[in-house]
Amino acid sequence: MSDSITAFGRAWALIAAADATLIEIILLTLRVSVSAVAVAAAAGLPLGGALALYRFPGRRAVVVALNALMGLPPVVVGLAVYLLLSRSGPLAPLGLLFTPAAMIIAQIVLVTPIVAALTQQVIEDLWEEYGEQLRSLGAGPGRAVFTLLRDARYSLLTAVLAGFGRAIAEVGAVLIVGGNIAHVTRVMTTAIALETSKGDLALALGLGLILIALSVSVNAMAYGIRDYARLRHG
């Protein structure tokens, strides 16, 4: 119990002191997860949209698979990316293992299915409602995808933020491919795991509180921007 109470104190002390190591870890956490989510959104939004509109054999299977991939175990993704990037693996010449780039790659793999599957759901609902209209206006699926993506952009924000939540919270994949190297690949979740293993539960929990605060701020900022954009553009 005393640990959970001191945790707040430790969190405040770290924030108040603007601890240099903590700031470095926060910035790296944000860079890795924001980069991964940006790439995952760039791939997942059009992919999900296309999957909602195009009809092809085996489409149901692809949709089911995509939804299942939302639950990819991070440890397995970490291991797979490790084997790919290892000096004994196929992508050895890149030398990316134990770098932030490796962590971004692992998170892209984790996040893309989430963005794509949620997008597919949103766009499919819209398509059922407005497909008739769009077709009567002479839009093929290619045009319709972009039109609907644009129209649903405020709902799709949730899909992207769900992906971000997954990226910033996972530890299994980044621990394996990043190696939790101090000042190089140590992010919030791996730092929390490390402090827990040192038995400093108060500090670990304090870092956890900061991570939650970080996640809340990013979400608040995203929704703030959305509301502002809605006011301006309707």
Added chain:
Amino acid sequence: MSCGIVRGMIAVRLMRRWAWTVLRSSVLVAAVLAASLPARVSPQAAGARYIVLASTTSTENSGLFAHILPRFTAKTGIAVRVVAKGTGQALRIARNGDADVVLVHHRSAEERFVAEGHGVERRDVMYNDFVLIGPAGDPAAIHGLRDAPGAFAQIAATGAPFVSRGDDSGTHRAEQRLWQLAGIDVREASGTWYRETGAGMGTTLNIAAAMGAYTLVDRGTWLSFKNRGDLRILVQGDRRLFNPYGVILVNPDKHPHVKAEEGRAFIDWLTGEEGQLAIASFRVDGQQAFFPNAR
């Protein structure tokens, strides 16, 4: 919404351009972010010269590396990136060529690593010792024993809970050898009084503290561990609890990208006068945690 659709259809070209802009810019942003990552993380990472050191959780968690590595980096300009795993995993990472140097603690595994051609040469660096810890209540009544296998046998006889790393680490292998010396097959007991965590030392200690169980731990990790509960050292001082660390350069003939020059510089420093003094000067709570023994 339908008004949005109509407007959208009228301006389809604009939409597509917008979509492309978003795509392009997010890819661009991601690329810039990704590209800026390694360079802007820290001064330690900024140095172009670095080596990857695969090592154990005991050396990292005790704070030893934070104490000695900055001295080496200040002198040579070579940063050392530590990946801390169990000994077994550290050696596997090195075998795959994903590290330049390994610093671990399981002598026969290290010698096999060199004999199989994965490493160049094993050198002594330092030692500390394992201690057998357990709850203050001490249900197996082992406190003060000098005979570690005897204490293990007593724990097994009383069926008092014992937590094992179970992760093929140096500590795990040392523990298995002690059970062997005690003449006890713990595989049969696994899941009853003998619990395998399959986790690092710290996690295992947290579990032992919560369960009030016995476990084997290296002194460095124990000294720096903060969540001890009512656990304390019960058995120590048996020469079979000796815990030596060795350092090995990963074979550059096998993995041409290994930074042999920098790796050798690190090994020479660590086993030389300066490195040995740095190790000796490391204290946890006023106690020396590692004893240099390079020749």
